[in-house]
Amino acid sequence: MGIDINFIHAINKLLLKNINVSFTFLNLVNKKNMKIRLNKRKKLNRYDKFTMKFYEKVQSGFIKIASKHKKKYLKINSNKEIKVNKKIIFKKIESLI
Numbered sequence: 683m684g685i686d687i688n689f690i691h692a693i694n695k696l697l698l699k700n701i702n703v704s705f706t707f708l709n710l711v712n713k714k715n716m717k718i719r720l721n722k723r724k725k726l727n728r729y730d731k732f733t734m735k736f737y738e739k740v741q742s743g744f745i746k747i748a749s750k751h752k753k754k755y756l757k758i759n760s761n762k763e764i765k766v767n768k769k770i771i772f773k774k775i776e777s778l779i
Contacts, residue, residue: 705778707771708748710741711760 711719713734720730748755756774758767 704754705774706748706755707758707774708744708755709758709760709767710745713738715761 716734716737720726723730745757748757756770758770760767
């Protein structure tokens with residue numbers, strides 16, 4: 683599916699205008715938990731209906747970006763309990779403020 687990174691940057695610039703995103707939380711989930719969560723939903727939206735291969739590619743792409751820009755991204759293991767990740771996220775937000 684390889685989309686050119688310059689195209690992605692151009693779309694981002696068009697959509698975000700003058701908004702500058704300085705930090706991103708990257709929530710990662712394994713295939714097993716993703717399937718479980720999707721099956722629990724009462725109503726699926728169009729994004730929920732893509733193939734697992736698509737989700738793997740997207741997640742892999744974001745991991746590559748996050749690895750290149752470690753100061754701007756925090757990877758969150760979404761396979762853990764919500765309260766564990768909540769603490770991690772709040773701690774990071776406090777350090778950013």
